[in-house]
Structures are given as C-alpha cells and as structure tokens.
Amino acid sequence: MQGMKKLGVGAVALFLSLSARADFTWNFPEPVTPMALDTLHVHNKFMLITAVIFVAVLAIMIYSIVTHRQSKGYKPVADKAPSTAVEIFWTLIPFAILLLIDFVIMGIPAYHSVVMMEDTRDQSTMVIKITGSQWRWQYEYLDGDAKGIKFVSNLATTNDQMHNAADKGEHYLLEVDNPLVLPVGEKVRILMTASDVLHNWWVPQFGSSRVAVPGFIRETWVQVEKAGVYRGQCKELCGKGHGYMPVVVNAVSKEEFAQWATKKQGEQQAANDVKEMTKDELLAQGKVVYEKNCAVCHQVTGAGLPPAFPALTGSKIATGAIFGADGKYQKDSHLDRVLNGKGVMPAWKATLNDTEIAAVITYERNALGNTAAVDAIVQPAQVKAARE
Amino acid sequence: MALEQTQAAANKKLALKLVWIIAGALLFAFALVPLYDVICSVTGLNGKTKSTPESASQAVVDLQREVTVQFVSSVMPGLGWNFYPKQSSVKVHPGQVTTVMFEAKNTTNVEVAGQAIPSVTPGKASAHLKKIECFCFVRQTLKPGEVRALPLRFFVSAELPKDVQEMTLSYSFFPASQ
C-alpha cells in the first residue's frame, strides 16, 4: 500500500514537471488570469484522470487480446451465464468508480471553478462594453480613467497575405488596427452584446469566453496578471468573416494605461472639432476608411457581393440626394444608411467620427465608379449636425 | 389468414398510439416557447425582466446594503436615434425606489417608432430588479428631431442574493416593426 502511494506521487510529480517544462503548444497557452490558471489546473487534472482510466482499461483489453485467443488454443470459460445477481454486483463496480470520479474527484474542483467563473462578490475596478458586429469588435470604456473612449477594432492583415500574394506576417490573422488596452492587475468587468448575429469574444490565455447576443447583455470578468499582448478570435460562427475578427488585448501597467487613456481621450476630443476639408483631402482619407471598414462586404471595387451585400457602384443610395430642402438628411439616404445602418449594415455613428464618416461618404460618391450629381461632397460639420 | 388480419389490426392500433406521442412532442415544442419565458423569469436564465409594472408597496428597504446599478444603452441598426442614460450608474439600497432618466433623440426627418428591450446581468439579479414605471413597457414614437426624456422608476428587491454587489441594466432600442 505504501509502495502504491509512492508510485502515485511519483507519477504525479513526473507529470507536473513535464507540463511545467512544456512550452504549452500541446496544451492550453500560458494562462495570465486567475480564471485561466484555474482552468488549466482543472484541465490537467481531468486529463490525467481520464488518461489513467484509459491506460488501465486498455492494458486489461490488450492482456485479454494477447492471452484469450483461439489461435493460442485458449478455451472459453464455460461461462454458464452467471446469475444476474453476480453480474449486477460486478457491473456496479465500474459504476461506483465513475460515481466517485464524477462527483468527488472531478465534481468538487469543477464546482469551485464554476463559482469562480461567475464571481460577483467583489466590485470590479473598471467596466468595458464589447459589441460584436459582422466582422469587427467595438470597445467602449464605461468608467474609470478611460471613461468615454470607444473605438472599432478591425483585422489588420492584408488581403494579399490571405490570398498568398504576399508573405504572411508573424501574427497573420491575429492582428488588429486598434487593440483593446487593459491595465494589469485590475478586475475588469466585461459586458458583452452584439449588433447583428451571435459572436463570442475569446482570448485563450484569459480562460473566459461568453457569447454575445444581439439585444441582450452578458458579463464576464478578466484580471490580467502579466503585461503583454494577448491574441484570440471570435468563436461563434457569424458568417463569412468569422475567421477574420481577431481579438487583440494589450495589457499594460496602470501608469501606462492612464497615459494611453489621456492620449486617446485627447485624440477623440480633437476629432470632435471639425474643420472644413477639401474634396481631395476627403477622398484620400475616405479611401483608407473604406478599405478598412467597408471593403469586406462591398468589396474594394464597390461591386459588392449581391444579394447579401449590394453593390455601391451605381447604387441609388450612393448617388441620390442626401439632404432635403430643410437641410436635414433624408431617411434612407446615403448618410442615414451609414450613420444608422439597416439590417446587415451596421450603424457607424457609434464607432466612426464625423470626419471619417464625411470622408467615406464622399469617397463612395466620387470613386468606385460613381459620380454623384447632388450632394457630391459631405463635410464633417454636416455629419456633426446630423448626429444632433 | 384471420390470424394475419388480427396481427395487421394490432399493428395499426399500436402505430396510431405512437402517432399520439409524436403529436404530443410537436405540441411540446411549441409549448416550450411560453414555458421558456416562464423559466427565464423565474431563474433569470437570460437576464430578462418583467414587461409589466410592479407595485412599489412591496418594497422593503434594507439600509445595511448598497448595490451599484449600472446602465448601458445600445441603438440597433436601422434606428436613427441617439439614446443614452443620463447617469452611467447609481448606488441604491435594496428596496429604495429610485428614478433615473434616459434620453432619446430622433435625428432623422421622419417619425420613427422604437422598442427598448431590457436585459440584466448577472442573470440571478434579473428577477430582483423591479420596475414600477418604464419606457420599455410600450413602444416609443418620436417626431423628426424630437428629444424625449425617458424615465425609469425601479427598486432592487431586498431578496437580491448577498454576493451581488453590482448589476447592469441594458436597453437595446430596436426599430419597431410596423
């Protein structure tokens, strides 16, 4: 009995040293939150248990296969079908073993993990809202240093890389233009929702994953313990761009976070002060905004992917009048559609600033094979007015 | 031959009984729709809140505790409105009736109707958020350019589980279907 115990301890120690030395490509990536660390422990423990069951049962089977075979002249035991009582007794043994494993050895740690995952006991220091849209993430800081900051995070990998026309970068498909920035060591509550279909915001190293449901709010929390850049992906099939909406989180120290927040708030403030722009300036900026945000569906050429995603080239909306006689924008006009969205088309007013919206609309009306006869140029001031 | 006929009749009889099970299962599928709503409101399965007013008289004030209620707003695609809470969060004692304001503005030049859909997290708190008066009970119609203050009167029931210290109430404004 003593020997068995030693053997068991030895096996566990060996396993732990192996898993500690591994670079985690055979297992979960390195955990950086308490939740992910707990998940890894539970996972390792359960894998070990199931591996022991598997090996033990396999060993018995292999012994039987090698020994009890006809070719070796093994005669079947004259099993005169043992009495039901005896059979039931024997079959209760595996039943009891699994009962112990399920509800004690695995069941108890699993219980604690679940409670931790849904932990609502202490107040979080920061709240952010994440909105999944086809196919990008929108982030909004609801309180703390960064209150009011909101932005869109788009895939940054180029089309050429995806179509093998250029070499793939180190973070192919896992890179974005605006990463989410989080302070290290703080409990951040994440509120999750979606604007169109289901999405799932997932960073493997955080160990939390929650479905974003349009119209409903879900919450989870992360507390990143180590500074670094962490990458993940959308995990719920959300249409053709499902593989192209990565999550990148930049975890920085509290000081750096405060600096970043001040800088970002300043930028957002500056974007609020709109100025008159020339057509060329608008076109140049509009092309950048278009290709980053719109080209996924409407294509770089403006041809779209009908019937799901209409063409912009020659479209009534992109060439027709925007403003009515009263100077207000009309329903179902170009500006209405970009600001407020409709169906599959997202509402951009929450995520693009006045200048960006003015630029992209001007671009769509004067490039992509379009030459709008009326309202050919939209100025940032007009967008600003339309918002209010 | 007679034996075969009784056999066939017995088979038919049993088959018809099974058809009843199938009809029952189909009925069950559609019964699940209202049943799901009931289960949701009892267990907070989906963070739903009641769509009918509660009475303030049931409020028992618990001055020992304080809960943070956070407000979040979303405007869904197709609705040309601005919509936001006037205060991002409030601290309340369970049972204390509180009024908070939201504001909606129609930025388009046509009359538009919208419907607010509430959702609460954590799920276990949703049944304890009692609304006395809410703009989400009916659809809201705004004239072009109209600004409307939307009040919400509510209290958090004193039976709110002890470990919940903060909760979030979210409203998503959808364009109302005609």
Place this chain on the structure above:
Amino acid sequence: MSTTTVAHHDEHHDDHPTGIMRWLTTTNHKDIGTMYLTFSLVMFLVGGSMILGIRAELFKPGLQLMNPEFFNQLIGVHALIMIFAALMPAATGFANWMLPLQIGAPDMALPRLNNWGFWILPPSAILLTLPFTLALFGVGDGALATGWTFYPPLSVQGGIGVDFAIFAVHLLGISSVLGSINIIVTIYNMRAPGMTLMKMPMFAWGWLITAFLLIATIPVLAGAVTMLLTDRHFGTHFFDAAGGGDPIMFQHLFWFFGHPEVYILLLPVWGFIPQILQTFSRKPMYGYKAQVYSLWAIGALAVVVWAHHFFTAGMPVPALLYFMYSTMAISLPLAVLFYCWIRTMWKGSMSFETPMLFTVGWIILFGIGGLTGLVLADVAADAQYHNSYFVVAHFHYTLFAGGIMGIMAGVYYWLPKMTGHMYNEKLGKTHFWLTAISFNVTFIPQFFVGLAGMPRRIPDYALQFAEFNMISTVGAFVLGLSQLLFVYIIISCVKGGKKATDKVWEGAQGLEWTLSSPPPYHSFTEQPVVK
C-alpha cells in the same frame, strides 16, 4: 448491389415486379434494408468528399481553393449529410434487414409505411444539396452556411440555402419518424412466440430505445426549424429580441433534439457490438440485464442534459451545475457498458476476423470519445474547449469512430449473411488498419490544435496552427481514399466470392444464423419458437 440480389431472390419467389418498379414499390424488409444501406454508402461518400475539400483548404494557411462563403456551406452540409443521410439510414438499413430475422418475424409490421419511409430520403438529400447547383446557375447564394446547428440570427439572415435545408430536415425527420414507428410496432407485436422482451437480441433493445428517442425529439426539431422558417418569411419573432423573442431559445430547442440525436446514432451500434463480441469470443455476452438497464438509463439521461452544448451562452450558476453533473452522470451507465463489453471478451476464445477487429478498435477509439466528453462536461474548462477544434476531435471520436466504424463492423459481420458470399478477408483487414490509423492521424492533431486555441469553422488560421493542420489533412485524405477500398470490398462481395455457410461465423448465436445465406425472400414463413 441490386442485380445479383434480384437473381437470388427470384429463385424463391416471382410474384413481385422486376426492374426499377420492384425497388420503387417493394415492401420487403430486405429490399428496403438494402436500399437504405446503399443510400447511406452513397451519401457517406458525398459527405466525405465535401470534408476533403475543407481539409484541402486547411492544408496550409491562406485561402487556396475556395472563398469563406463556400467553406461555411461545406461544413454545415457535410454534418447534415453525415448525420441524417449516412449514419441514420445505415442504422435503419440494419434494422430493416436484421430485426425481423433476429426476432423471428416474417417481415416488418408496416411494410407500406416502410417503403414510404425510404423513398422520402433521396428527395430530401437532393433538397439539401440542390442550392449548390442552383448557385452555379446564379440562383441564390448557395447552401446553408450556418453550420448544421442553424443558429439564429445568422440563419435568419441567410439565403435560400437555409430554406432548402429546413425542408430537407423536415423530410428527413418524417422519414426517421416513420421508420421508428415501424420498428417499435415490429418489436412489440411481431416477436416469435417465446421471445420475451428480456430474451431479445441486444440490437433490438438498442433500436427500441433509439426509436422512442426519435419520436420524442424529432418533432421538437421540426417545431424549432418551422419557427425559424416563420421568423424568416412570415414576420414572427420567436428568435428575434426586437419582438420579444430570444435567439438562445433556439439553442435550447435545437439541442433538446440534438443531444438525444447523438444517442440515436450510437444506441443501435451499442446493440450489435455485444453480439459481434460474443460471436468472436465464443462465449455469451456478459451482463445482458445490466446492459439493457444501462441503455435505458442513457436514453433517459439523453433528454435532460442538452444545455451542455452551450454553456458559454450564459446561464445562472445552478443551471450550469445541474447540466454539468447530469452530463457527467452519463458516464455511469457507459462505464457499465464498457465493463460488460470487455468482460465478454475476457477469457473467451477470441479470433480476429474483420468485424472483430473493427469492434475492438471501436471500443478503444469510442473510449477516447467518451472520456474527452467527460472532460468537456466541466463548465469552467468548457469555456476553453467550446467551439474549438478540441470539440471537433471529440465528436468525431464519438461519431466517426463510435458511429461509422461501428457500422462498418456490422457491415462485415452481416455482409456474408446478406449476400451469401464471404468478403475478401485480407482486404477487409487492410481496410481496418488503414481506417483506424488514418483516423487517428486526422483527429489527434485536432485535439492539440484546439487546446492551443484554434476555433472551429474558420476557413483560414494563424501560423502557429499550421503543422498540426497539415498532418490532419494528410490523415484525412488517406482516411477518405481508404473508403474506396470499402466500397470495392462490398461490391465484389455482392458479385461473388466464397459461398457463405448458414451460420457464417463459428461462434454466431441468434435466429438470423438459422436461415440460409442469403435468407429466402420471405423469411420465417413458419415462425420459430424460442424456448
């Protein structure tokens, strides 16, 4: 398969039409069984070639062969075909062929219903795949692109492919419900005198429980997709938050059917596996009663654990705990079954013909599927596993190894009885080793790539996943091509080969082995009596 079987049957009886009309109008359980099995084999190859397209695309990072839209269509249709048009018809085919023979009945109880049940299948398979063809002619934008799970709002947003798939699922559902009614009635009313329920072959038990699960859950799926259809076209709001509905409710309805569906696919296999084991261990199966009770227990648990498929959708803690523990409880009756299977082999006199090889391989690989399922039940770790390749690997261990390899064991076991010829043993063994090895080469890397963080259903992936995906694709192609050998073995066995004896296998037990090989067109004109 048809030509030679026609010749054989005509020796016994000639009061039925010949040619195509024979197959269209047949009410003979063996003819219908043959049609089910042939249909299943064809659809297995169709669904398999779809997934080879996907594995080819995933061979290396970057988009090589197809755009993401088409990729999404292939994954969903692959799953629907494999589940509804390959696995389920295979099990129904065996039921038609073997249940009357095993329980000593002259035919199935409701022969005409049986004919309709089959002939609904080909049109529904066409409905499912038609949108691919229509898209080539510029009609619609292709097949269902939501995965086989139809989750709204994506499926509400989707094109005509979703409507086609909904109708196909309705038809497939009607077909399996008709089949189930027939099987239940046959088992209850048509058993040979003296064969009490507790003397039935295990296959009959497996199918009886399957049939009850089917008639209880298929209508729920039919209801759910009907609501989806009305949401899409008739302005209802079952799954739309704007109208007071809830997209997550669809997941509850879908998996209320979807989880029992897993056992619907596996219970028939758990029925005939012990029969194969006792045949080749030359010793009666161990723990008959314990097995029957376990099958019932699994059938009952199947309908109360559905929400473990979407833990990450958000649920209150008590619900999470309930679904976690009830899911873990499924391992209890399964442990009993595994114990009985191995105990049947223990101290037997085993020989390893192809059916036995497949059965032993099946126990081991299905064991991996079961154990990873136990780990998946853990809610906290599920946040990581959910919708990752870990899950993909897990359910292929249960449905390919546990389902299709089990069906293959059954095919080799009963093929000599059905055709009257022995298949080529050497080729059969080669087929087993090719399948078992390439299956593991395909799916073991997927466990690791899933743990490392690769989500499922993505057409392209980050560079760190490249090596494992490459290995997996190579494995998948070997696995796929090996199945051509399977087809060849079956065809040559139908055409000819060594004459099979009535008993076929030395240790075979049961009524089906008392008939000639192949059995006469009308089996058991005199009902046997079981003592």
